[in-house]
Amino acid sequence: MTTLESGSATRPAVLRNRTRNVVRLQFVNTQTFLWVPALVLGGAWVLTMLIYWILQNAGVTGVKTGGGSQAPLWYFLVVGIQAMTMTFPFSQAMSLTRREFYVGSLAAAAVSGLGMSLVFVLLGLVERATEGYGMNGYFAYLDWLWEGGPLAAGLTYFVLTMLFFIVGFWSATIYKRYGTAVLTTVLIGIGLALVGVVALVTWQQAWPAVGQWVLDTGSLGLTLWAIAVCVLLAAGSYLTLRRMPA
C-alpha cells in the first residue's frame, strides 16, 4: 500500500521536538530576538560611558550610576508583542497547538533574556574589578542589585526581562483577540487598581512600613516576588491565548 509507504517516511523526531522547534521558529526573527536587544544594550552602554567620561573630565570624581541598563528591559515589551503578533498566525499554519506555541515562545524569550543577563553580569564584574572603568562610573554594577552576588544580580535581570516579555505578549494577545478598546480598558483598569493601592497605603499612613519591607526583602527577595508575578501573568496570558482564533 502506498499509504503505508508514505507513512513510513514520517520522521518521529519531528513530533517529539515541536515545542523546542518553536524556539527556532521564533529566532527566524533574529532582528527581534537578538540584534535589536543587543543594539539597545550596546547603545545604552556607549551613551552611559560617554556621559561618565564627560563628567569625569569635568572633575566629577564621585560614584556615578545611571538607569541606562534598564533600557533593554523595556525593549522586551516589544519582543513580547512581536513574538505574539508576528509569529502566532504562522505557528497555526505550521499545525502547532497554542500551548506548544506559547511554551516555545517563552523558551525563546528565556534564551534571549539569559544572553542579556549574562552580558549584564559580565559588565558588572568588569566594573567591580576596574572600579567603574577607572572613572567610578557604573552601568551594570548597581549596589542594591548586586548585594546578593553576581548570580542574584543575573537572576534579577533575567526575571525582569521575562516579566516585560510576558506583559508585552499578553497585551498583544488581548489586542489581537479583543481589539484596542478592550486593551485600553484593561490598562486603565490596572492603572486604577495601582492608584487604589497607593491611596490605601497613603490613608493607612503605611509608606514607612512599605519602604521598610522593600529594604528588608532586598533585591533577591523582590526578585522572588517578581517570579510569582511572572507565573501569574504567564498563566493569564496562556488562558487568553488558549481560545484565540488564528
Place this chain on the structure above:
Amino acid sequence: MDSVIEVRNLTKRYKDVLALDDVGFDIRKDTIYGFLGRNGAGKTTAMSILTAQNLPSSGQVRVFGEDPYENARVLSRMCFVRESQKYPDDATSRHALASARLFFPRWDQELADDLVEEFQLPLKRTIKKLSRGQLSAVGVIIGLASRAEITFFDEPYLGLDAVARQIFYDRLLTDYAEHPRTVVLSSHLIDEVSNLIERVLVIDGGRIIMDESTEDARALATNVVGDAATVERALHGREVIHRESLGRVASVTFLGRLDAAERDALASAGIDLAPVSLQQLIVRLTQQRTPGRDAFAAAAQEGSLR
C-alpha cells in the same frame, strides 16, 4: 466508507453573522475534494475550525476520530495554509520552508526544492516583499511538500498566472497518485479544478447544499445543443438552468437526466448532448438559493466567477 473528518451540527456565529449554520458532512480518506462556494459562504471558516485554527460556536468536529483542538497528535497530520496567511516579519521564503520542514513529519525537501524552481520563487527575499503570486506559491509549496494526510488549500491560486496554476494542478495530481492523501481544495475557478476533484462539497450561506461525487454532480444536469426551436420544443417543461444562443443555435442546460428513448429522439432531431460545465451547474444552484442577491446573480450568469 472511511472518513477522516466527521462534522456534525457545526455552527459558527460571529457577532452578527451566522457563518456556519448547523452543518454536517464527512470527508473521506484519500480523496480530492472541491470545496466550492461564493465569497463569504463559510469555506474559510469551516476549514479553520477543522484545523482548530478557529473554534466552533457549537457542534462537533472529529478528525481521525478525535477533537482537533489543542491536539498535537491530530494537528501534525494536517496542513492548512490560508489564502491570507501571515508570516513572521523578517521571514524569507527560505525561512518559511525551513520552518515547515521542522513541523511536518512527512515533509519532502526534494519536492519542495523542485517546486521552488518550477514556481521560480526567490528564496532570499523577505515574504512581505513578494508579489501576490509568489506569496501564493509559498503556501502552495508548503501545502504540497508537507504531504500531510489532510491538506487544505484555500484558494491557493490567487495571483498565480495560468502556467503556474497548471503546475500546481499537475504536481498535486502526480504527487497524489504516488502518495494518496485527503485534499480539500477551495476554489472559485470551478471549471479549472473540475477535472481534478473527485467529490464536490458546495457551501452556500453557511449550509452545505451539495455533497456528491463529481460525476454524480455533473449528472444532475444535462446540456443539449442544436436548433433553437427544436431544443425549446424538446425541453418543454424542463427546469432550465442556463441558456445561450448564437443565431439559431441554442445551448441549453437543464436539471435532470434523459432516458435512452429521449436521447434517441433528440439525436434523430439533430440535437447534440454536451457535457455540463460544473461551474454553470454550481453557479445556477447557488443563485437559486440566494434570491436576495439578484445584482450578483446577473453578473455571475456571464459564467465568470472570478
